[in-house]
Amino acid sequence: MPTAVRILEKVSRAMQRVILQGSDDLCAHCQQEIKFNPKRRTRTRVICNVYVDGRWVRVELYHPQCYGRAGNPYGPVQRTP
Numbered sequence: 001m002p003t004a005v006r007i008l009e010k011v012s013r014a015m016q017r018v019i020l021q022g023s024d025d026l027c028a029h030c031q032q033e034i035k036f037n038p039k040r041r042t043r044t045r046v047i048c049n050v051y052v053d054g055r056w057v058r059v060e061l062y063h064p065q066c067y068g069r070a071g072n073p074y075g076p077v078q079r080t081p
């Protein structure tokens with residue numbers, strides 16, 4: 001009996017990353033720019049790789065608070081050290 005090939009299913013996931021200065025990405029929830037803001041200490045954004053049927057389709061970006069308000073559409077945010 002051959003060992004069954006395990007298919008690693010690609011699923012949508014959300015990661016928290018530092019905002020790059022000069023970036024002008026739009027939040028998928030509030031449609032506002034996600035900017036580095038030292039006054040508000042907004043230093044991170046949520047990046048979601050969205051997969052449909054195991055295929056990567058797009059990236060969505062969120063403010064961390066907006067991702068929570070949107071109901072964590074791609075699961076809990078994975079924080080990277």
Ligand SMILES: [Zn+2]
Pocket residue numbers: 027028029030031032062063066
């Ligand atoms: Zn937002």
